[in-house]
Amino acid sequence: MSALLSRLLQFLLTVWAATVVVFALMQVLPGNAAQVAAGLQATPEDVARIEAEFGLDRPLPVQYLDWVGGMLRGDFGTSYVTHVPISPLIADSVQVTLILVLASMAVALLIAVPVGSTAALLRGRAAGAVLSGLSQVGVAVPNFLAAILLVMVFSLGLGWFPSSGWQAPIEGFGGFLSHLVLPVLALALVQAAILTRYVRSAVLEVLREDYLRTARAKGRTAAGALAVHGLRNAAIPVITVAGVQLATLLVGAVVIEQVFVLPGIGSELIRAVQNRDLLTVQGIVMVLVLMVLVLNLVIDLLYTVLDPRVRSRS
Amino acid sequence: MSRPILLTAALAAVGLLAAGCSAGSGSTGGSGGGETRTDIVIAHTAEPTNLDFTTTSGAAIPQALMENVYESLVRIDQSGEVQPALAKSWELSDDRLTYTFLLDENATFSTGDPVTAEDVKFSYERVVSDDWTNALSAKMDIIETIETPDEHTVEITLERPSNGWLFELASLVGAVFSPDGVGDLANEAVGSGPYTVEKFTRGQEIVFAKRDDYAGAAPGTLDEVTFRYFGDAVAAANALKSGQVDVIGSLQAPELTAEFEADDTKQVIEGTTNGEVLLSMNNAEGVFSDQRVREAVLHGIDEQAVLDTAWGGKGTLIGGMVPPTDPYYEDLTDVWPTDVERAKELIAEAGVEGESISFTVPSLPYAQASAEIVAAQLGEIGLNAEIETQEFPAVWIEQTMTEKDYDMSVVNHAEARDLLTVFGEGYYTGYDTSRIADTALAADQGSEEEYVEGMKEVARTITEDAAAGFLFLFPNLIVADAAVTGLPENAVSDAFAISGLGWSEG
Numbered sequence: 078m079s080a081l082l083s084r085l086l087q088f089l090l091t092v093w094a095a096t097v098v099v100f101a102l103m104q105v106l107p108g109n110a111a112q113v114a115a116g117l118q119a120t121p122e123d124v125a126r127i128e129a130e131f132g133l134d135r136p137l138p139v140q141y142l143d144w145v146g147g148m149l150r151g152d153f154g155t156s157y158v159t160h161v162p163i164s165p166l167i168a169d170s171v172q173v174t175l176i177l178v179l180a181s182m183a184v185a186l187l188i189a190v191p192v193g194s195t196a197a198l199l200r201g202r203a204a205g206a207v208l209s210g211l212s213q214v215g216v217a218v219p220n221f222l223a224a225i226l227l228v229m230v231f232s233l234g235l236g237w238f239p240s241s242g243w244q245a246p247i248e249g250f251g252g253f254l255s256h257l258v259l260p261v262l263a264l265a266l267v268q269a270a271i272l273t274r275y276v277r278s279a280v281l282e283v284l285r286e287d288y289l290r291t292a293r294a295k296g297r298t299a300a301g302a303l304a305v306h307g308l309r310n311a312a313i314p315v316i317t318v319a320g321v322q323l324a325t326l327l328v329g330a331v332v333i334e335q336v337f338v339l340p341g342i343g344s345e346l347i348r349a350v351q352n353r354d355l356l357t358v359q360g361i362v363m364v365l366v367l368m369v370l371v372l373n374l375v376i377d378l379l380y381t382v383l384d385p386r387v388r389s390r391s
Numbered sequence: 392m393s394r395p396i397l398l399t400a401a402l403a404a405v406g407l408l409a410a411g412c413s414a415g416s417g418s419t420g421g422s423g424g425g426e427t428r429t430d431i432v433i434a435h436t437a438e439p440t441n442l443d444f445t446t447t448s449g450a451a452i453p454q455a456l457m458e459n460v461y462e463s464l465v466r467i468d469q470s471g472e473v474q475p476a477l478a479k480s481w482e483l484s485d486d487r488l489t490y491t492f493l494l495d496e497n498a499t500f501s502t503g504d505p506v507t508a509e510d511v512k513f514s515y516e517r518v519v520s521d522d523w524t525n526a527l528s529a530k531m532d533i534i535e536t537i538e539t540p541d542e543h544t545v546e547i548t549l550e551r552p553s554n555g556w557l558f559e560l561a562s563l564v565g566a567v568f569s570p571d572g573v574g575d576l577a578n579e580a581v582g583s584g585p586y587t588v589e590k591f592t593r594g595q596e597i598v599f600a601k602r603d604d605y606a607g608a609a610p611g612t613l614d615e616v617t618f619r620y621f622g623d624a625v626a627a628a629n630a631l632k633s634g635q636v637d638v639i640g641s642l643q644a645p646e647l648t649a650e651f652e653a654d655d656t657k658q659v660i661e662g663t664t665n666g667e668v669l670l671s672m673n674n675a676e677g678v679f680s681d682q683r684v685r686e687a688v689l690h691g692i693d694e695q696a697v698l699d700t701a702w703g704g705k706g707t708l709i710g711g712m713v714p715p716t717d718p719y720y721e722d723l724t725d726v727w728p729t730d731v732e733r734a735k736e737l738i739a740e741a742g743v744e745g746e747s748i749s750f751t752v753p754s755l756p757y758a759q760a761s762a763e764i765v766a767a768q769l770g771e772i773g774l775n776a777e778i779e780t781q782e783f784p785a786v787w788i789e790q791t792m793t794e795k796d797y798d799m800s801v802v803n804h805a806e807a808r809d810l811l812t813v814f815g816e817g818y819y820t821g822y823d824t825s826r827i828a829d830t831a832l833a834a835d836q837g838s839e840e841e842y843v844e845g846m847k848e849v850a851r852t853i854t855e856d857a858a859a860g861f862l863f864l865f866p867n868l869i870v871a872d873a874a875v876t877g878l879p880e881n882a883v884s885d886a887f888a889i890s891g892l893g894w895s896e897g
Binding site (some may be wrong): 107108109112113114115119120123126127130156159160161166181197228232233236239240241242335336337340344345348349350351352353354 | 595
């Protein structure tokens with residue numbers, strides 16, 4: 078129990094440190110928000126007036142406390158560039174990105190687990206080597222290249238799916254899916270290739286274990302023994318990697334959102350940086366940091382669920 | 392992480408696998424077949440950050456809203472002439488100081504209220520108040536008084552005669568607002584134009600709906616018009632090819648035009664804009680304060696080669712700061728012919744062989760491409776241009792434009808009739824404005840002929856003083872489904888007017 082508490086305390090301290098770092102980084106970003114808002118024809122007086130309106134002329138500690146205080150209440154403030162509240166904007170775009178990332182991870186796992194296990198079971202045979210080779214190729218393909226190829230073939234060539242855009246699920250599930258196919262595949266195929274390699278080595282590891290030999294001795298097939306006794310044990314290293322890869326997927330999503338013009342958090346972030354919409358940038362970066370920290374926390378907690386040995390140790 | 396998201400993601404994953412097995416049809420068809428369409432989707436590049444151009448600069452907001460949602464008293468037509476809009480006619484007094492505008496009495500705001508002289512007075516007094524933080528509002532500083540003798544008459548008196556003012560009035564500073572409609576301009580646009588903003592989805596699109604009660608000068612034909620925003624030119628081109636959009640309002644990758652030109656189902660329109668791609672040189676400080684060095688640069692660069700290499704030959708050589716659609720346009724391309732030998736002589740005369748110059752280039756495709764070839768050409772005449780890429784707008788505006796910490800730069804000055812701003816007092820070009828100030832003032836106050844002649848002289852003086860290089864006039868490249876009609880060839884104002892758009896029969 079105390080281990081859990083100290084893990085949570087560590088989490089909170091990290092979050093607090095992150096707010097300080099994020100805020101400080103925004104201050105050293107070159108370029109002035111008021112200047113960008115005022116445009117190419119502005120006089121210094123125009124810029125000063127806008128700075129005052131934005132509250133950028135207040136002392137930094139005041140701006141920091143104002144920001145952190147707001148976030149504690151779930152309020153990220155109102156953007157001085159778009160003049161709309163930032164919280165709903167982040168909520169909307171995070172949804173898009175989360176759907177994209179989680180669906181990609183799900184598809185990647187749905188491909189990686191059977192393919193990786195098969196590759197492990199077929200080790201030493203031609204089919205196994207082909208599967209490993211394919212995953213090697215997949216790892217080497219960058220997301221955006223996969224995206225461009227998918228668009229060329231399935232959108233421009235065959236006309237099966239739209240080349241860009243987004244439709245919210247409530248506006249029609251069919252349209253939602255058809256817009257989602259190519260971006261998810263672009264992220265998932267590369268990810269599946271990476272995970273396949275981990276699944277394969279984790280399964281190989283497990284196949285050498287005594288309890289599997291015992292299961293085989295009691296009459297199970299190799300695949301049957303693996304399914305019943307092996308996969309749960311093989312899952313632990315795979316989940317660790319999948320967790321880390323979720324963070325990579327978030328980064329990959331920023332690129333994929335650009336290619337497919339999706340209104341996700343990556344697109345919002347890029348737009349906000351270009352407009353020097355610092356309050357929005359701060360908010361988005363904070364949310365991204367939080368997501369990664371929560372992810373790590375969840376993975377840590379998942380170990381204890383999956384592996385009784387970890388539980389008893391702590 | 393809320394449960395609906397997890398659920399949606401899970402459903403999506405399952406659905407995706409199903410979709411992978413049975414290929415669905417995702418794209419909507421273009422034109423052709425059946426009834427004539429009443430909607431259109433237009434791809435644009437820069438997205439409005441909000442709907443309020445009174446406090447936010449940038450071309451994206453007026454591009455979407457002017458002439459479509461907001462109207463001014465006048466507008467600019469395709470040949471650059473001032474035409475009636477909310478004002479059906481106007482008269483100028485003999486002393487050239489007072490304009491009397493007669494308002495179109497059928498005009499109404501989207502709220503249903505009529506557009507009155509009081510609304511015009513309210514709007515224009517607001518432009519010069521602190522409510523407007525957009526620096527363009529200075530264009531209305533010249534107004535002395537606004538009188539409203541009756542409900543449909545507005546008399547605007549200027550401090551001094553000005554030929555340029557009526558033209559400026561057609562831009563966003565002339566937009567007429569309803570006093571009840573300025574409460575939340577960033578999110579809600581209430582204007583008198585033929586369309587209203589039906590839906591603004593940030594990061595994606597603006598949907599305009601036609602006003603059925605519009606009785607003004609430029610009624611819309613299509614019921615629904617969508618501006619969809621693509622930061623990436625290739626994504627926009629793909630969307631056009633796959634039928635998700637019908638028009639690309641301004642293609643930002645000219646190398647893609649050849650493909651569309653060869654396609655019978657598409658049309659390519661090449662017109663002009665007000666955007667002069669300027670090779671600016673810091674006249675006030677550093678190596679370019681010496682006119683001989685600036686002259687050497689102008690002799691040294693081959694504008695046609697720059698245009699061909701950087702922008703696929705799309706664009707117009709102008710040699711000066713005036714586009715062909717302005718009344719005082721003059722072809723100035725022969726003032727500084729390419730002459731590498733003469734350039735080398737001038738460099739030697741000024742004693743700056745091998746000098747390093749700081750060439751700050753905005754992170755924009757046309758600027759990056761132009762800068763590379765300009766730097767190579769300058770190398771030929773003995774100048775060592777060191778290219779430094781600066782993020783646009785934030786870093787470039789701060790360091791090059793505001794702090795003037797540069798020797799040379801390249802940027803598209805897209806404003807209409809902006810030569811007096813770009814070569815004005817305190818601007819980053821550092822031009823000696825005393826060379827043109829008197830002529831420009833006299834021209835603005837003179838008769839229309841004197842205006843045209845005077846401004847021609849101003850533009851010629853700027854070019855002859857080698858104040859900057861004029862690489863080319865940015866093209867207006869529109870690519871569209873072949874059945875789309877009414878597309879504007881030239882981008883003459885800050886608006887992308889949608890009321891004339893339609894579909895050919897069949």
